[in-house]
Amino acid sequence: MALLKLDNTTIRFGGLVAVNGVNLEVEEGEILALIGPNGAGKSTIFNLITGIYPPTDGAISFKGKSIAGRPPHVIASGGIGRTFQNIRLFGEQTVLDNVLIGAHTRGNWNLTGALLQFLPSVRKEEGRLLELAIHCLSKVDLAHKAYELASNLPYGEQRRLEIARALAIEPALILLDEPAAGMNPQEKQTLLKMVRNIRDDGVTVFLVEHDMKFVMGLSDRIAVLDYGSKIADGRPEEVRANPAVIEAYLGKGAAH
């Protein structure tokens, strides 16, 4: 059974059909990339999965349970972590605090815990969250910057911090929205290894990315989206040879 399943998922914004009847399955333990020209609806699919938008039509299920129309915080606690295309860090807070916020669902103590934080059980939970946060930071090689302000990090490290924050949910599935955007070739190479490590730790990876070299080198499977519809789905070399994909990227006639 697929970990995540989109079944005929559709969303319309007024007259615009942004995502049109997409069927997609993400298998447990794979790295799946979603590619497509600008405006194809890639980020919208992520927003549908994470509950930012409810789908107009169709179903979305995660671990066999329907999540379409559930609020984002419920979906996140269910085990889906994500990053954002336009970085959404808590900039005025430290790197560590950002990841601790990501670890929110891993704790239970609320207001009472805040007021009674001298109790051993509350301190124990704080310690556990702190350890988890540092662990996630070390996954993306940022543990040494734990006490810097997130907004002071260079761009590439901010993208990695977003990944660490999403990992702190301890998700079964992580959605990476253009993780390599704005990175130089070296940074991309490091990121590639990090994403592989994340998968090897048992987290299924679903990413949107424009950099073809990065996508081809990383993914087990690639799905292609154009004008809101899925036009191809398969292993990297299959997708690369697919005439429909070449047409979508380069225009008609290029495939011949």
Added chain:
Amino acid sequence: MFQNMLNSIDPYSMQILVNIGIGIILALGLNIITGLTGQLSLGHAAFMSVGAFAGALLTIKTGVPFYINILLSGLITAVVAAAIGWPILRLTGDYLAICTLGFAEIVKVVFLNLEITNKALGLTVPTPDTSLPMPLIVLIVVCLTIIASAFIQNSRFGRALKAIRDDEIAAESMGINIARYKVQSFAVSAFMAGTGGCLYAHFLGYINPSDFGFLKSIDMLSMVVLGGLGSIPGTIFGASILSAAPEFLRFMSQYRMLVYGALLVFMMVFRPNGLMGGIDFTSFVLRKLGVKPRGVSRSKEVQ
């Protein structure tokens, strides 16, 4: 001993000190919802008045011990805030501010017309019968409020509030239930405003619904903004200055509001984040003392 110390302060200074104390409690309360959670409330005087009238009526009608009265007034105010917060905290920014403003006016008009609050004449509140002198009780509540604020800021709960303030979409995607946390922080904020109102009523001995109007709300907001939104030392500082300012500027009689206004304008120009905004005092002091921030040793181990 305390009695002697308190007696050595003249009544006029004592009145100013108690006013500062109550100002600190109210401002720290407002700081939770506006500074930490980032939701602008322009009606916090209404919560102060709910606490004041609840406290006064509890003393007059039931005569519960004063210490329990303070807690009960806070709780009643928190319940009112939760009930009103549930629908209106779905709004953000200007719309929320307008709503809280409207709510404050409604509360004022209701108290002006209720038989039990003595309509426009206001209530005379008997001096509570307590073993501790009133100023000392205010001081204790101030300390408890500071401790509670610091605890909240530095906890899983507080982190969720700050996440909501900085980016709601990112916060939701981290599994934070935004609606619930907003209502909870609104209730905590109102609890503090309620206890402040209760102390105010019993210290002054007379309350009138008109005392808790729009200007009072703006006063409270100015304290938080002057000191620095989200900063506890800043809020205490801002509340102290602005609670005492009207007294120190009294010699200028009708011009003092003018000076007060100019002060705020200058502050906005030269320190838009507030006098103490953006300064992390705890880590500043710790660094001066040569103590490493919490968790560093652990991060070294991981590496």
